[in-house]
Amino acid sequence: MTGPEHTPAPTGAETASLERRYRRLLVAYPASYRASKEDELVAVLLDHAQAEGRTRPSLEDRFDLLRGGLRARLNFGTVRVANGPWRHAVAVTTVMLPLFLALRALRPLSAFVGHGFTFPLWSGYGAPLWNQSGVQFDSIVADLLGGWIGAGAWVIAAVFVMLRRRRRAAIAATVGTVLEVAFVFDLITTHGPDHAHGVAVFVVIEVLATCLLWWPDGLTEGIGITGRRSLLAFMAFGTVLNLWSGTWWRGNERGLLVALAALVVLAPVARRNTHPGVAVRIVIIGVVVGLMLVIARQAGSVTEINSSYGSIALEIVLCLLCVVALAVAVVAPSPVPRESSAGGEFVPSSER
C-alpha cells in the first residue's frame, strides 16, 4: 500500500463521484448495517482509493464489498458461538461430522463386500438402499452427480479436514451438499417420496456440517482438542466397521450408528485432559444426530402419512427442530459476554 503523499489529490468532483459509486456498492449491505457503518466505511474506502490514486472503485473493491454485503446479510461473522465447553464441543463436531459423512459415502463399498463382491458398484451411491427394495437406478443424476461424485465430495472434504484446509473442506462440503439435494430431488421425482426416507435427513446433516465448516475457527479449534491421531483412528475404525457391517448387517444404518457411538466416545477420550464438560456436550450432540437418523428411519412407519411428501417434510422438520434446539444451546444468548469469561474461559490443551 502506498501512502497518500505519493499520489496527487483527486479533485472535489472526482471525490464526489467516487463517493457516490461507493455508496451505490454499499447497497449490498443490509439497511441496518449501512445506518451504523456507511459513512465510516465510505471514509475508509475513499482514503484507500486516494492512497492508490484511483478515481473509480477497483474490481477488487467491488468484489470485496459484494462479498462483505452478502456476509452481513447472511449474518456470517456476527453469529457468535458461546465461549466455554459448548464452543469446544461444536468445534469437535465441526471436525467429526465431515468424517462421519465421508464414512457414509463409503457405504456402497460395505454393500459390495456384503454381497460377496458382486454388488454393482457403478449403479450409484444410494444403490445399497434401493437394492434392498428392488428399485434400480436409471438416472444419470442419481447415479453420477448424487452418487459417486457427491460421495466423493465428502471424502475430499474429510481429507481437507485432516489437512486443516478449512476453506477447501468447506467448498467440497458445499458441493457434496448441493449434489445430495439434487440426488434427493431426483429420487423423489423419479421413484416417489417414500424412497427418500433415511436419505432426506442427510440433507439436514450435510447442511449442518457445511455451515460449521464455514465457521472460521471451528476446524482449527476442533483438531486442537481431538488431535489428528484420534481422527485417523476414528476413520480407520469407521472404515473397518463399515465393511464389517456390510458383511453382517447388509450395510444398513446400524453400522453408521455404531460408528456414531464411536464418534461420541472417541472424541472426548482422545485427549485425557479434555474438559469433562466438553465430553458431555459432544455426547449430547452425538445423541441429537443419532436421534435424527432414528427419526429418518421411523418417520414413515410411525405416521399415517407414509408414502407421501408429508412424511418427508415431517422428517426434515423434526431433524431441523433437533438442530435448532442445539443451536439455542450453543449460540451465545447475550451479545454482551461476562467480563470474567476472559479469565475463566476453558482453553483446550493445545492452547495452554
Next chain:
Amino acid sequence: MILTALASGPKHGYAVLREVDEISHGRVSLRPGTLYTALDRLCGERLAETDHEEVVDGRLRRYYRITGLGATRLSTEVERMRQNATAAARHLKLGGLGA
C-alpha cells in the same frame, strides 16, 4: 493481524489497513470490506471494541481498540507461535541445517 495492529493503541479503519500492510511487510493487503467483516467479528467476540469517533475533513473516523479478552487471545497466539518457532529452530539445528 488486526488485533496486532490494534495492540499498539486505538486506530481507525484506514489506519488499521496501513498498519496491517506495514507489519506484514506488504504480504497482507486487506480490502476495506474484508477489514470490516473481520472487525465486526472481533467486536462480536468482544476481542475489540469501539473507542471513539471523530470527523476529519468531513469524513467519519471511528477508532477501535483491543479489549482485555483480545489482548489475552493475542498473547496466547504469540506464545504458541513462539513455541513453534523455537521448535523449528531446534529441529533445524538438530539436522545441522540451522545457524
